[in-house]
Amino acid sequence: MSVEKCHVSRFELLMDAGFGAQKAGDILIRGFAHTGRYVYIEPMFPAEISPPIRTRAALSGVIVRVADFDLKNIGNNTDIIVAQHEIVLDRRLDDAEHNPKCRVLLDMGDKKANEEAYENACKRLAKLGLTVFPFDITEKAIAVIKSLSGKGKNMYYIGMLSAIYNVAEEVMLTEIKAMFGEKLEEDILNKNIEIFHCGYDYAKIHVPFSFLIDEKYPAKEERILIDGNAALSMGIINAGIKLVSGYPITPASSILHTLAKTFPSFGGVVHQAEDEISAIGTAIGSYFGGVPALTATSGPGLSLKQEFIGYASVAEIPLIVVDVQRSGPSTGMPTKTEQSDLPAAVYGSHGDHTKVVIGVGNVLDCYYAPALARYLAEKLRLPVFIMSDFNMANSYKIIKKPPVANMKTADDIPDYILNHFWINRLPDKIEMVRTEQAVPGTPGKMRRVTGLNTDSTGTVNYFAETNQRSHAVRNEKIHHVQRCLKEPELFGKVKEGDLLVVGWGTMRGPIAEAVHACQDQGLSVGGMCFRIIYPMPLILNDIFRRFKKVVTVEMAYGDAYKRTPLAMFLRTKTLVDVNPMVCRATGRPISPLTIRERIKETIKEMGKT
Amino acid sequence: MSSETDQQLPAGAPAPLTIKELNTENPRWCAGCGDFSIIMAVKRFMVNKQLPPHMTVNVSGIGCSGRAPFYINAYGVHAIHGRAIPVALGLRLARPDLNIFIHSGDGDALSIGGNHLIHGINKNFKCVFIMYDNELYALTKSQTSPTTRKGHKTNTQPTGTYLDPIIPTSLAIGVGGSFVASTADWMPDHLVKTLEAAFAHPGFAFVHVSQRCPHFDPDNFDHKTSAWFSFLTHEKGIPPDSRLADKTEVVQHDPSNKEDAFKYASSQRTYFGLFYQNPNKPRYDEILQNLIKQAPATTLESMFEEFKI
Numbered sequence: 001m002s003v004e005k006c007h008v009s010r011f012e013l014l015m016d017a018g019f020g021a022q023k024a025g026d027i028l029i030r031g032f033a034h035t036g037r038y039v040y041i042e043p044m045f046p047a048e049i050s051p052p053i054r055t056r057a058a059l060s061g062v063i064v065r066v067a068d069f070d071l072k073n074i075g076n077n078t079d080i081i082v083a084q085h086e087i088v089l090d091r092r093l094d095d096a097e098h099n100p101k102c103r104v105l106l107d108m109g110d111k112k113a114n115e116e117a118y119e120n121a122c123k124r125l126a127k128l129g130l131t132v133f134p135f136d137i138t139e140k141a142i143a144v145i146k147s148l149s150g151k152g153k154n155m156y157y158i159g160m161l162s163a164i165y166n167v168a169e170e171v172m173l174t175e176i177k178a179m180f181g182e183k184l185e186e187d188i189l190n191k192n193i194e195i196f197h198c199g200y201d202y203a204k205i206h207v208p209f210s211f212l213i214d215e216k217y218p219a220k221e222e223r224i225l226i227d228g229n230a231a232l233s234m235g236i237i238n239a240g241i242k243l244v245s246g247y248p249i250t251p252a253s254s255i256l257h258t259l260a261k262t263f264p265s266f267g268g269v270v271h272q273a274e275d276e277i278s279a280i281g282t283a284i285g286s287y288f289g290g291v292p293a294l295t296a297t298s299g300p301g302l303s304l305k306q307e308f309i310g311y312a313s314v315a316e317i318p319l320i321v322v323d324v325q326r327s328g329p330s331t332g333m334p335t336k337t338e339q340s341d342l343p344a345a346v347y348g349s350h351g352d353h354t355k356v357v358i359g360v361g362n363v364l365d366c367y368y369a370p371a372l373a374r375y376l377a378e379k380l381r382l383p384v385f386i387m388s389d390f391n392m393a394n395s396y397k398i399i400k401k402p403p404v405a406n407m408k409t410a411d412d413i414p415d416y417i418l419n420h421f422w423i424n425r426l427p428d429k430i431e432m433v434r435t436e437q438a439v440p441g442t443p444g445k446m447r448r449v450t451g452l453n454t455d456s457t458g459t460v461n462y463f464a465e466t467n468q469r470s471h472a473v474r475n476e477k478i479h480h481v482q483r484c485l486k487e488p489e490l491f492g493k494v495k496e497g498d499l500l501v502v503g504w505g506t507m508r509g510p511i512a513e514a515v516h517a518c519q520d521q522g523l524s525v526g527g528m529c530f531r532i533i534y535p536m537p538l539i540l541n542d543i544f545r546r547f548k549k550v551v552t553v554e555m556a557y558g559d560a561y562k563r564t565p566l567a568m569f570l571r572t573k574t575l576v577d578v579n580p581m582v583c584r585a586t587g588r589p590i591s592p593l594t595i596r597e598r599i600k601e602t603i604k605e606m607g608k609t
Numbered sequence: 610m611s612s613e614t615d616q617q618l619p620a621g622a623p624a625p626l627t628i629k630e631l632n633t634e635n636p637r638w639c640a641g642c643g644d645f646s647i648i649m650a651v652k653r654f655m656v657n658k659q660l661p662p663h664m665t666v667n668v669s670g671i672g673c674s675g676r677a678p679f680y681i682n683a684y685g686v687h688a689i690h691g692r693a694i695p696v697a698l699g700l701r702l703a704r705p706d707l708n709i710f711i712h713s714g715d716g717d718a719l720s721i722g723g724n725h726l727i728h729g730i731n732k733n734f735k736c737v738f739i740m741y742d743n744e745l746y747a748l749t750k751s752q753t754s755p756t757t758r759k760g761h762k763t764n765t766q767p768t769g770t771y772l773d774p775i776i777p778t779s780l781a782i783g784v785g786g787s788f789v790a791s792t793a794d795w796m797p798d799h800l801v802k803t804l805e806a807a808f809a810h811p812g813f814a815f816v817h818v819s820q821r822c823p824h825f826d827p828d829n830f831d832h833k834t835s836a837w838f839s840f841l842t843h844e845k846g847i848p849p850d851s852r853l854a855d856k857t858e859v860v861q862h863d864p865s866n867k868e869d870a871f872k873y874a875s876s877q878r879t880y881f882g883l884f885y886q887n888p889n890k891p892r893y894d895e896i897l898q899n900l901i902k903q904a905p906a907t908t909l910e911s912m913f914e915e916f917k918i
Contacts, residue, residue, distance in 0.1 A: 033918040224916035237909055243703055262912060264904035269702050269897050274728035278695035281688065281725075285668070285699020288686055289707065293699065311689050398918060404909045440684040440700070440707055443663040448678050448685035459634065460679065 001203070001210045003166065008067035009211050011080035011164075013157055014088040016053040017046055017060035020154035023179065025062030027158055030175045031167050032066050033225050033398050036215030039064060040071040041396045042589070047250065047334040054110065056091040063097075066165065068214040072362065073509030074395065076593035078102055079211075080164065082157050085110045086121035093124060095588060103209065104132045105160065107153070109142075133207065135160075141198035144191050152195045159199025166212045169200055222401040228392040231366035232322065233258040236294060237266050239370035240407040241320070243286040243293035245271040245279040250334040251390045252296045252324040276304040280321070284308060287318045288449065290439035292374055296322040299341055300331065302348065309383050310349030313474065315449040316432055318377035318384075320370065325389040327587045336587025337390035339505055339555040342565040345385045346534045354474045356481055357385040357534035358421070361508030363397050365531060368417045371407055375418075378410035379426050380477040381437065387533070389555070391589050392506045421531045424484040430477060433470045434458045478535050485537035490526050491515045496546035497524030498603055501581065503553045504530040504566055507590065511553055514595035525599050533566075536573050544576045549606060551581035553595055558583035626659050628652050636680045638673060643794030643820035647741060648677050650800040651710065655683075657801065658808070665708040668697040670717035673748045674741035674820075677712040691722025694729035694738075701734045701894045708808075709736040716746045719755040719775055730786045732893035733812040737804065740777055740815070743822035744829060751825040761826070778884050779874040781815040782867065787890035788814040789870070790847060790883045794821060795832035799840075799850035799881060806847050806883060812892050819879075841873060841882030849882070 013028075015021035022043055029039040042063045051057040065075045077099040083089035083106050104125055111118045125132045137145070137156050145152045155176070162172045176196060180189050217223065226234075233255050236244060244263065246256050260270045273279035279295045286293035297305065302323050312319040325341045327333035345357050356376050360366045366388065373384040405414050418425060435456050438445030447458050453470055455461045491512045503511045508529035515527030526547060530536070544550050550570070558564035558580045563571070570578040581598050582590050631652040638644050655665065667678035671690035678685025684707075688696045693711045701709055718726050718740050729738070745763060746752040752765040756777065760769040781789045788810040792803040800818065807814035821830050831837060839858040840849035849859050862869055862882065870885035 030918070223918045224913055225918045226916045230916070234909065234912065237912070243699065245699070262907070264900040265907045266909075267901055269901070271698075271702065271897070273695065274724055277692060278698075278725055278728070281692045281695025282699035282702070284688075285686070285696035285701075286703035287699075288696070289666075289700045289703040291703035293703070307689050308692070315686075401913055401917070404913075406909065440666050440704065441664060443661070446662050446683050446685075448667075448687060450679070450687035451689060452687065 001163070001207060003210050003212050005212050007069065007213065008065065008075070009080070009165070009213060010063065010065045010075055010078045011082070011161065012061055012063050012078050012092065013082045013161070014059060014061040014092050015084040015154065016058040016088065017048070018050040018053075019060070019084065019151065021060045021062055024154040024158050025064060027172065027175045027179055028161055029064055029396060030178070030225065031162065031172045032165070033223075034175070035167060035171055036217055037213050038067045038069060038071045038217065038398055039225075039396070040074050041065075042074040042391060043394050045335055054085060054087050056087060059088045059091050061088065061092065066213055068216040071397065072512060073592065074391075074589055075513075076591045081105065082161060083107060084153060086114065086118050090121050090124065093128070097588070097591070098128075098130065100129060102130050104130050105207070106132055106134050108134045108136050135202070135206065138198050138202055141195050144195050148188065148191055152192055155192045155195040156199035159196040159201070160203040160207065163200050163203035164207060164210050166210055169197065172196065217398075223398050224401050225396055225398050226363050227394055227396045228360070228363055228366045228388055229254040229324070229394070230258050231363040232360075232370065232386070232388065235367040235370040237263070237268070238367065238405050238407065239292070239374045240409075240412075241292040241294050241370060241374060242267055243269045243271065243283060243291060244296065245273050245282045245293065246296045247273050247276045247279050247301060249276070249298045249301050251326055251393045252298045252301070252322065254393065255296045255322065255324075276301040277308065280305040280308040280319070284312055284317050284319055288440070290441075292318070292320075292378070294320040294322060294370065294373075296324070298324050298326050299328045299344075302341060302344055306344075306349045309355070310351060310353045311451045312383045313349070313353035313355060314451050316381040316434060316437065317449065318381050320373045320377050320384050320386065322386045322388065324393045325387060327390075327585065333587045335390065337506070337555060337589060338585055338587065339389060339507070340557065340565065340585065341387065342533065342556075342569075345387060346569075352471055354478045355383045355385060355534070356380070356478070356532065357387060359387045359505035359530055359533040360392055361505050361529055361531065363399055364402060364420075366392065367402050368420050371405060371413050371417050372421050372423075374407065375410045375413040376426075376481070379430060380480070381432060382474070382477060387505055389506055422486040422488050423481070423532060424486065426480055426484055430480060431473050433473045481532070482535045482538050485532060485535070485539075487537065487539050487543065488528050488530060490528050490543070492519045492527070494519055494524060494526040497526060498548050498606060499525045499599060500544065500547035500550045501525065501527045501553055501595065501599065502529070502550060502566065502570065502578070504533045507553050507555065510590055510592045510595055513592035514599060517592065517596055518599050523599065523603060525603065534569075536569070540570075541574050541576070544574050549602070550576050550578045551602065552578060553582045553590060554580055555585065555590060556583055557585040626656055626662065628656055631655060631662060631682050633680055633682050637676065639824045641821070641823035642673070643743065643822070644673055644677065644741060646794040646797060647739065647800070647818055647820065648680050650797055650804060651681060651739075653797070653801050654804040654808070657805070660708055664706065665710070666700055667710045667712060668693045668700065669712040670714070670722060671748070672714035672717050672746070673743075674712050674714040674717065691717050691720070692725060693717070694722065694725040697736055698729065698732065698734055698894075701736060702897060705894065705898060711736055711738045713738065713740055715740065715742045715744060715756040715777070716754040719777065719780070727784050730781055730784050730813055730815060733787050733890050734892060734894040735812060737807045737814045737816060740817045741820045742777060742817055743820040743826065744774070745822065745826055747822050747825055758829075776875060777817045779871065781817075782870050782874055782885050785890070786815050786885060787812040787887045789817075789874070789885045790815070791817040791819070791881050793819040793830070793832070793881060795830075796850040796853055796881070798852060799847070802847050810886065811888055812890055838879035838881055841880050841884065843883070845886070846883040
């Protein structure tokens with residue numbers, strides 16, 4: 001086994017759903033993290049629980065990026081693929097996310113019964129110029145797997161990958177025991193460990209290459225490994241929110257799962273409602289009672305909640321809505337990512353109404369966003385959105401242990417959270433449609449709220465002037481936010497120049513990485529990503545004017561005739577001819593490499609004209 | 610948290626609550642509308658119980674009944690169509706100290722809000738649910754509702770309503786209601802007594818009120834005679850209306866008898882009174898609040914330990 005030193009590497013483990021690929025990914029990244037490497041993991045799994053094995057629909061896998069520097073996204077193409085059989089491999093090759101030098105380790109266990117299919121897969125690999133390393137799980141391991149009713153191959157692959165990435169056996173053993181120690185009976189656990197050792201030993205002897213990534217991060221600093229939805233759940237506790245309601249929906253459900261176990265310890269209620277509409281209604285009821293509440297959903301749920309969202313805006317009841325976006329429209333692809341819900345969040349409900357939309361781009365954003373959402377929702381008494389997406393929700397990342405704010409009131413929001421989202425504190429006095437906003441239980445201030453138009457006393461009123469005033473007051477709340485928004489961070493050293501690449505939410509990592517790389521090569525390209533996507537800062541025009549061309553990168557559909565949501569918003573806001581540079585609704589994240597290539601092409605084209 | 614039932618003003622408090630203090634603006638309902646009687650009964654009940662208005666929230670959906678919270682000087686939420694129950698549940702979970710009344714029409718409760726009604730009843734969270742049943746959509750100008758009687762002509766089914774109506778009390782018992790009563794807007798004494806029994810019930814109290822709509826269906830509910838209905842009564846039930854008790858049949862019915870309750874609810878004859886009550890049904894709101902009480906104390910800092918690398 002030769003040893004190649006490298007700074008970053010990306011591998012994939014591809015298996016049939018139900019055979020433990022996700023668990024294997026969890027164990028591997030913990031092993032890497034515990035030995036001082038930075039990791040970023042993206043799970044891929046079907047929307048179904050257990051599709052028929054050995055079918056293309058059954059693909060369940062993990063993509064893991066390991067590095068000796070801080071990772072902000074899942075990165076570029078894959079260097080190593082470990083595949084359980086030829087079908088999941090063939091399916092994944094369609095996505096064309098492999099490196100030209102990618103090495104493929106293909107388990108030949110199913111070959112006997114599928115000779116032709118295996119040959120075709122190997123032919124395809126040869127055509128792509130990829131090197132294939134066929135292997136058979138050792139007889140000893142096969143015997144143990146048989147005694148576990150066919151389960152346990154994932155342990156073998158963990159063993160192989162540990163050897164390939166030069167992680168000591170003891171490290172992974174600790175992780176395996178931590179993962180299964182309490183869940184599995186001792187002899188079953190031991191069998192799993194035996195399979196792991198077999199895989200490790202096999203790779204040490206038979207796989208001719210291996211990678212060594214330096215252990216980099218300082219041992220002293222306290223670090224956590226956390227995914228987007230868990231970070232958001234911790235952020236909900238940190239913000240002092242006391243009621244979270246939802247209806248089961250992928251990929252938002254895990255927020256409910258995480259909180260269901262721990263929220264009562266913080267005086268919080270997790271409420272699983274009978275439907276999406278009920279879930280938001282319950283959050284509104286709680287907030288009317290003065291208790292901060294949030295509802296979490298995904299696209300189809302967002303569509304159902306729209307009437308109540310407009311209601312909260314008009315009734316001036318604070319409200320926080322989390323939308324973990326998935327591929328749409330309609331049921332779409334529940335376990336794939338996209339950023340197409342932006343217009344539904346900004347303009348969704350009928351009539352003119354007002355709201356603030358936050359877009360999260362990394363786990364720290366996820367942790368801080370509920371605090372900001374609470375602050376804005378209560379100060380402005382309107383709905384505030386936190387827009388995440390499938391990838392953000394499920395991707396793990398290592399971060400420094402974040403500070404705890406333990407907010408009791410909205411005003412407790414620390415400056416570092418406001419600064420994180422590039423927003424100043426709102427003015428103390430903000431006019432409401434209704435002067436009185438007392439909470440039930442306050443003697444002598446009894447009041448009724450409604451979705452009907454009212455005057456400033458809260459009396460129902462259908463007169464022209466009053467309705468116009470209500471609109472003006474509601475919109476002024478949003479204008480306050482605009483005036484408080486500061487200039488978003490521009491990546492790297494280019495603050496003016498040829499090209500500005502703009503994005504929002506989870507596109508931040510890939511854009512930042514691509515823009516930095518291009519700047520290092522001397523290109524005049526800047527990059528920027530919004531953390532508050534609606535409303536937008538007043539200073540936007542000034543920033544855009546400093547560049548010859550402004551483009552967007554979005555995980556949304558666009559073509560020559562149809563502009564993507566962010567491009568559309570930016571054009572309206574600035575009258576600058578903003579077009580999408582990379583826009584895809586493939587359900588796959590956009591890689592820094594793709595952005596880098598498109599930046600180079602775009603600058604080249606600009607030179608020609 | 611303090612019990613919901615013991616919030617009467619302390620003895621010797623300077624100003625006892627009166628009807629006058631509970632009045633707001635003049636209701637925007639048609640003359641002769643049964644809704645006037647229902648909110649008056651709510652006010653009389655509040656005065657009888659000396660229920661502090663600042664601790665009371667009326668929650669409603671959309672329709673003529675939806676306006677009820679505006680005309681009672683307590684806290685109120687006029688929500689969206691069919692969705693008063695989810696809002697009321699949020700209030701109950703957040704604020705166990707408040708008294709919560711839900712006002713919902715037949716279309717609001719049984720049509721657009723049907724799903725929430727089923728689950729509100731099943732969750733059995735503490736509230737008084739008043740169903741204003743005028744047996745049609747009125748605010749939108751006379752369309753067939755889930756309780757419109759078969760054959761009755763409406764703007765959407767002009768040859769006469771096609772289907773048999775849903776029976777609200779039967780539905781409520783069927784989905785596990787822990788308190789199911791029926792009364793009528795034109796018998797104020799019975800209406801107030803029903804509200805009192807409902808308020809004392811530890812759970813979701815379903816109160817069906819037959820309500821006159823003189824504008825769109827003046828012939829429905831012959832409130833001048835009483836031979837067409839009977840009262841259900843019992844020592845554990847609700848006394849018959851004091852004015853009408855001697856003018857019609859009064860039936861002894863034990864409200865813990867579910868089988869008989871079904872029989873009376875689905876009968877061709879109309880019965881008013883307490884059909885069914887089970888004071889021991891578990892309450893969703895109580896269960897969640899107990900989870901909080903029993904949860905071990907922890908901190909966010911210690912939770913981060915679980916994620917530590």
